[in-house]
Amino acid sequence: MSKADWNMKTFMKGASILTISAIIVKLLAAVYRIPFQNLVGDKGFFIYQQVYPFIGIFIIWTSYGFAVAVSKLLAGSASSGEAKAIKRVAFLYLAGLSITFFVILMAFAPFFAQSMGDPELVSLLRAGAYIVLVMPMLAILKGSFQSEGQMTPVAVSNVGEQVLRVAIILIGTWVAVRAGASLYTAGEVAMWGAVIGQALGVVILAMFYRNAHKGPRIQVDTWRIVKELTFVSLSVSASSLILLLFQMADSFMIYNSLLAKGFVADAAMEMKGVYDRGQPLVQMGILIASTLALATVPLIAHHAAKKDGRGAEPFIQLTFRTAVLFGWAAAIGLAFVLPYVNEMLFETRDGSAALIIFAFQIFWLSLILPLTAILQGAGKVKIPTLLLLGGLVVKIIANQLFVPFYDVTGAALAGNIGFAAIAFGLLLYFKSVWPMKLAPFRFYGWLLLATLAMAAVIFPWMLAADQVLFDNLSSRIGATLTALTAVMLGAGVFLFVVMKSRIMAEKEWYLLPFGKRLARIQLILTKNRR
Template identity: 40%
Template sequence: MILTAAAFITKILSAIYRVPFQNIVGDVGFYIYQQIYPIYGIALALSTYGFPVIISRLIAQNEVDQDVKKMKEMIQTAFLFLAAVGIALFIVFYFGSSSLAKVMGDSKLTPLIKIISISFLLLPFLSVFRGYFQGIGNMFPTAVSQVIEQIVRVATILLFSTVLIRSGKSLYITGGGAMFGSLTGGISAILVLFTFVWVKRNTDIFSLRSKPFHIHWSWGKMLLFQGASICISGMLLILLQMVDSLSLYSTLIKHGIAELEAKQIKGIYDRGQPLVQLGTVVATSLSLTLVPLVTSAYKKGDGEAVKAKVTIAWKISIVVGLAATVGLMMLLEPVNTMLFENSDGTAVLRIFSLSILFTSMILTLLGILQGLGYSYAPTKYILLGIVVKYVGNVIFASAFGTRGAAFATVFALSVIVVLLVLKMKSIFGQSFASPVFYVKTGISVLLMMAVLRLWLWAASPLQSLFESERVFSVLLSFGGVLIGGAVYVYVIIRRSILAEEELLLLPLGSKLLSIQTRKKR
């Protein structure tokens, strides 16, 4: 729960800061930032969701927290292996920055790639500290470090971009300043973690000079292979963005679009990233709180409890993910204007918004499978999905531009969903929701759509009362969320689409349950 809360806060911050940042630097500046962001996303996933998990697992499985000698050997092995990984990735991105920028189609990105490559040097410190605390059962230091890292990073990005733009610096220099936030955030997280180590009087454990000095190659191999597997699962959206960074802008240029216009088009397309992050954060947070319960029931050999928890997680991911997807698609024009100053790219972003539903389902199923001990199968599916995305970009982006790229993303995610569902069926031999559930949920969404369409039509005459279209779009967006959400929740309760146990897992679940109980009476 502590790590889930930290992840929720960091995901919200990660999505929200992009809005004022885009308002400061514009679509071209946003394009510059988003081209490089996936590289930072890889470094973040490695130091947050991948290697610390494996380090903590090794510490717990080998009970090294009860043996100081073993603990030192574990820390030394993990640090040296991850230092090698971090240095290797730094060399690849730093010295390959020029080549990578050329592949992206924009050589001016070279200095920004060099800046972001430095963040890989922080990998061993962040991963080992976090893995150690998680391994001994203390999640608080990891959670605090994640939140502080994101706060400092976001503050650096917004401060530097504001100062640099006002001083007349170029958008590429401003982008470099924004990338510097990855370093300030990472260093802040290391200082926080070291403070916890110092307070706990555990500094000797982390000393590479302390004896004995012994490297366990079996631990190192497990760290690399299992850590990479978990990292890939945690990098799904990042890897999809990386495919767009490597291919979309260069594809637009090849098809005769002028450089400035192509950058603006790509920047508008990138508006979809924070929308998807915000749309999935609620569904995945609600669903993944069930993962420890699934794991616990599985280890106890309680098959029926496992199936019950998996069913709940699956149904919640669909109910919440579908509402977020359809609601955003209906309100996308005012939401686009409210957040990004105009409604450019609304048609493309509507296609992109379908990613919310599929991503919610995928992240839920990934969490469940990992909780059941399946790590490698989901990794294969994600890698296949990335290949599908790349091929889709080659085919559809070449023909339809950013619409084609958005469709390629949705199609790749749908392929991953199908593969994960088939895997779940092979494990449990059954579906986790009846056809009646899907029909009732579909009817609820259709009613919400009708109400939102009516809201947009009825509110349109009020535009003349507002000074600007952007201010009016705030009314349309928030009014639509409240009205559409209320209708959807009411129908969900009225039709008993979620059982009592499932309702209690939602925000204000006890109140929703009391309403459903009164309706039955």
């Protein structure tokens, strides 16, 4: 596809394909952890989650950050020869980075494991290290397709690598557990699942690839390409990386703090494993925010370029209100039903108090992801990236203050403080860039009313369901039925109040992914008021 053919319609179609594939990938990334925890228990989950941030950072940085950076450079190339030269420089730079990080992870695995308090994590770190060797080819191929507007190969690769990864993790872990292998062996199998999944992504992209950049390679500014690759890749993936960096801070701090407090190793591992149950819950909770960030930014960028009318302002306001609405509903709704959801998914209600606090991270992340994406779309990347790093510092300091006194509950509180600092910083900066009113006062009033209505309905229902309706069933089945019915009831009441209030207009629902059905329901509910 030539650049001339890549018009807005093609771009939006490509963005839609990528959005759908991203939803599938993020859903799989969150959901597989639940059966995995059920297979290996809280201690096995602790082992996996201690090491996962190391490989997760490379997955995000490669498959998203570097791919976007390569795409941007190739899209701005003046000729096929220049594009060919850019690819060569990018590949050599990424290969150098890849080998460097691989050597560091292999050589310093004992140091990292010891720093996390568990020397037996070395084998997992070394298995996961192989994922960085896939980084150069994956980034170059994805970037090449994205620069030409060919999103289907990227989408197929994203979904294919994630499906294989999840399959290897779950099947391999099941086989390892059945064979009586150690939990560390099961964790190592999970690491290899991620490596093989990424390798499949390269194979899929290579099958689609046809090198269109023929002709002689011309001279390019190598240093400029290296600088742009580094800066763009880190800035565009920063908002996705921050969740993993928060997890990495917890990996180094929580377990060591619990040991220092006097917990025996197994008890500390299980406590941290229970705390890690919050990760898949948050990932599922921020799915709407992630989708918004992917789906609305091209729309905002398109309208921001227009000289007539209000430009991107209505779309920015819509994105903010939707992020607040669904982020708050997901966070507070999950907090209300968490003890039952905890038992439904993870077999016990252990750590529910800490996980209730953990759940509120959904709200802050639901603001952070779209705001960062909009600012990046407008070319504002430096300040948001610094704010994200500042939030990580706040998280680390808060961990040091709260974990020694409140254990994992303190870590959950520290996470909220760190993310809240980022969210407020982004809002203040956002206002300095676009001094607009993001939502009217009545929006927040109706949001509060919808929350109170949801609480008034589901708390009595959960009490009755738990103690009367499902009392004669097994504990986990009863918790499952209570959780599912409470979620449906709460979501129904919340949306009913929101739709009756019309704080979201029907035409606005239509602009959102999968919003047509909600718009039709709102039309039916409010027809007498029109």
